[in-house]
Amino acid sequence: MFPQVLATVGGSGTRLYPLTLDQPKPLVELCDTAIIANLFRVLASQGCRRFILGSKGACNTLNLSNYFKAGEGFFKRLGITDHQDFSYQPLYDDKGSADSLRYCMSYFDIKDDLLVVSGDNLIDIDINSFVDFHRKHQPLLTVALKELGPEESISQYGVARLDEDMRIQGFVEKPKAGSEPSRMINTAFYLFSPRIREVLADMGDRARDIGGDLIPYLTENGYPVYG
Incomplete structure (x- = not known):
């Protein structure tokens, strides 16, 4: 389904x-x-x-x-x-x-x-592949990422740092040019586990924007987020 x-x-x-x-x-x-x-x-x-x-x-x-x-x-x-x-x-x-x-x-x-x-x-995007990846790894969140070319400005995007297993270890929203952790950018396309409800309830008013608040909070606090 x-x-x-x-x-x-x-x-x-x-x-x-x-x-x-x-x-x-x-x-x-x-x-x-x-x-x-x-x-x-x-x-x-x-x-x-x-x-x-x-x-x-x-x-x-x-x-x-x-x-x-x-x-x-x-x-x-x-x-x-x-x-x-x-x-x-x-x-x-x-x-x-x-x-x-x-x-x-x-x-x-x-x-x-x-x-x-x-x-x-x-x-x-291939939804089947995206959903299958999410259900295989069972993270709290899977983010669809895209690699941005070296000639394109990255300062208007959220940028992810991945490990070899495609887990997001760090996330920076709109970094200054030259400070970005990678060229993998957030496409604002997400698949959330229902367990995110508990995290959002705990965060309260601190959870306003997905890219600016929620993803950095998840990665900084060790929640499983993949890309």
């Missing part, structure tokens, strides 16, 4: 003004299709059927619910009949992606692995 998907949708998208003045960044269209619809198409075409939109604020939630409704039109266009309705994070002004994760896992009582993606992400 494929894991349920939580897409985090927050922030004002100021770098895409004026395209985001009246809509969240994930609804900006590329080739006549919203970014988030392209993302969901990749996931649904590989077996994902249950989606939660973790949107911050009433405006984001309204725009997304107007676009997707319950998801029936989206699945119908893909020829998928064995699906569940889309769910939406209740009106909650979360403090970031980790806070949205904590809230949604509690509200929807999620007790299985959960795939968490950034709603403005464009990614093409």
Whole structure:
């Protein structure tokens, strides 16, 4: 069974003004299709059927619910009949992606692995391989990483330091050029074990952003995180 998907949708998208003045960044269209619809198409075409939109604020939630409704039109266009309705994070002004994760896992009582993606992400990934890797190693979290070329700026990314077993031993969010521990960057594509609920409860308000707060906390405190 494929894991349920939580897409985090927050922030004002100021770098895409004026395209985001009246809509969240994930609804900006590329080739006549919203970014988030392209993302969901990749996931649904590989077996994902249950989606939660973790949107911050009433405006984001309204725009997304107007676009997707319950998801029936989206699945119908893909020829998928064995699906569940889309769910939406209740009106909650979360403090970031980790806070949205904590809230949604509690509200929807999620007790299985959960795939968490950034709603403005464009990614093409083999979900089967990703899920198999996660279930083989049984970590608290598996992060999809990408090696960044030497000519590209790394200062806008989270960067992981891996050991020979692909376990993440260290993680730095947006390091200064030349101080990065590797060229392996965070793609904001995660698979969490349900045990993360306990950690998030313990962290409380300290868990706001997944990359900025949660991953560094996990690696610094010896929790198993793989990439």
